[in-house]
Amino acid sequence: MFDVDLWREIFQSINKNRTRGLLSGFTVAFAILLFTILFGIANGLENTFDKLFIKTADNIIRIEKGTTSKPHKGLQSGREIFYNNTDYDFIKKEFNDNIEYISGNLGRNYQVKSTYKKGNYDITGVSPDYQFIEKMEIKEGRFINLNDYKKNKKVIVIGRLVEEDLFTNTTAIGKYLNLEGIQFKVIGVFTDNGGDQQERLLYMPTTTIQNLYVGDDKLRDISLTYNREIGMDKALTFGVELTKKLKIRKNVAPDDQRAIRVTNMALQTKGIDVMTSGLGVLIIIIGLGTLIAGIVGISNIMIFIVKERTKEIGVRKALGASPKSIVSIILVESVIITAISGYVGLLIGVGVLKWIGPSLEQYFITNPEVHPNIIVSATFILIGAGALAGFFPAKKASKIKPIIALRNG
Known part of the structure; x- marks a missing residue:
């Protein structure tokens, strides 16, 4: 069931610790921003290659006159x-x-x-x-x-x-x-x-x-x-x-x-296929690297947040809060911050691509854009990583006796 008190408590915690929330959100938003821009540029390059074949068939061979x-x-x-x-x-x-x-x-x-x-x-x-x-x-x-x-x-x-x-x-x-x-x-x-x-x-x-x-x-x-x-x-x-x-x-x-000038588009097509495949692999590596960096960043922040809230956890336990409710508050708070930040990062990334898109044509990048499904998937990965990173330290902290938590906090 929907617990009004739980959600009120979560938003009060976020409002009370704005710096902490902003730090967590910035890490996620920046990762999604980079991810969006990288995939947008990759798609822009692919659009340029596709545009090369818009005038004629991509399996054409031209035989032109020459001079011996x-x-x-x-x-x-x-x-x-x-x-x-x-x-x-x-x-x-x-x-x-x-x-x-x-x-x-x-x-x-x-x-x-x-x-x-x-x-x-x-x-x-x-x-x-x-x-x-x-x-x-x-x-x-x-x-x-x-x-x-x-x-x-x-x-x-x-x-x-x-x-x-x-x-x-x-x-x-x-x-x-x-x-x-x-x-x-x-x-x-x-x-x-x-x-x-x-x-x-x-x-x-x-x-x-x-x-x-x-x-x-x-x-x-x-x-x-x-x-x-x-x-x-x-x-x-x-x-x-x-x-x-x-x-x-x-x-x-x-x-x-x-003398005999034969232009075979198959040769160019093969070269472009190799180039686009290599580009795709490179973008995937860079994209995964960006995601991993975001995962590591949000994980470290979550561990720090849980440690910082040890005293708060002790107080909650002393007031009768169950370990399950303590873990839920931390995880839901993490998911909310990550989801909102991911969406903000996506909006900024798409905005940047639209803003710089026309100026990128001179660098053979045409209409850079990214499919929302890819970015949403990346955001969910970060949400999952953040939740997982916060779960174990939160679960561990929820088992600490209140007196020890208050003393260590």
Whole structure:
């Protein structure tokens, strides 16, 4: 049952010994404060790593043109290495089992006119798979399909901000855009988490831009995503094998690092995974160290508090208080101080993270925050440690005879 007298006595004791209570509370609050900030910073770093992959798929491989740095098979150095549709088909056929999506890309800046306005935009010719490689979402209409690609159709997909720029209070779907005298039908409007720059782009079939504007089958680059089922190690091997076969195909020296530029996100992903794992372990160690320091601190304080209250315990016993009630008063008082202090430490920690959060972005820490469950768990650990630390000396003190307690106090 709820004992009003017991609680009144507890709060009177806390009020009477404010210094003691503040000292205990400060130890707990500081431990929770540090714990909150450390885990918040760790989460901020993880958010930064996640943000690196927000623009494109995290299993992407890019194949870009380069320049030979060494002569090979009678061919001089300084040759520019270009790709074309036959290279694109070769990669699809040769590595079909390892490829999830693939797109041959080509583009430049064009002047684009609508009925209402005009402007200069980067337009890229892509295959239907490009939508999934770049993680774009279709807001209206659709993306380029295989029929558009095979038949060189004059269709175009535009970013959300392009629609806002060129069309006034109306949808762009079904309307036409003039690209250097050629009319293209807008079939889709997309959004992209990559930001404003990504949403000011336009896409058409690669075959269309090759036939109408370029006059050959050259490609600027080839993008693909590897099949996730092959695993990280095989993805790295796939990247190496892809580079090796392209060097053979393009007559490039095996040790020429500049001619065939293959960027495999698997390598970066593996490095980031190792870094985040190491960071996680470090934060756990530091967090546990902070908790242990808090536990030791609150334990020492509780032992000191019990010793300091020896005389008080003697008086209580002399007045007929049972050992159980004496222990209960000390433990409940400890739990109240620890719980309130832990909550205060949590509030201050969260406040500090919100205050310094924006300034931490320059140090690659994005939106540092911590899940309340972690902090609540840490607070309960400190409460348990404080209660346990106070229990044994309190129980021992409660068994002392009143006369001895009064004499030693």
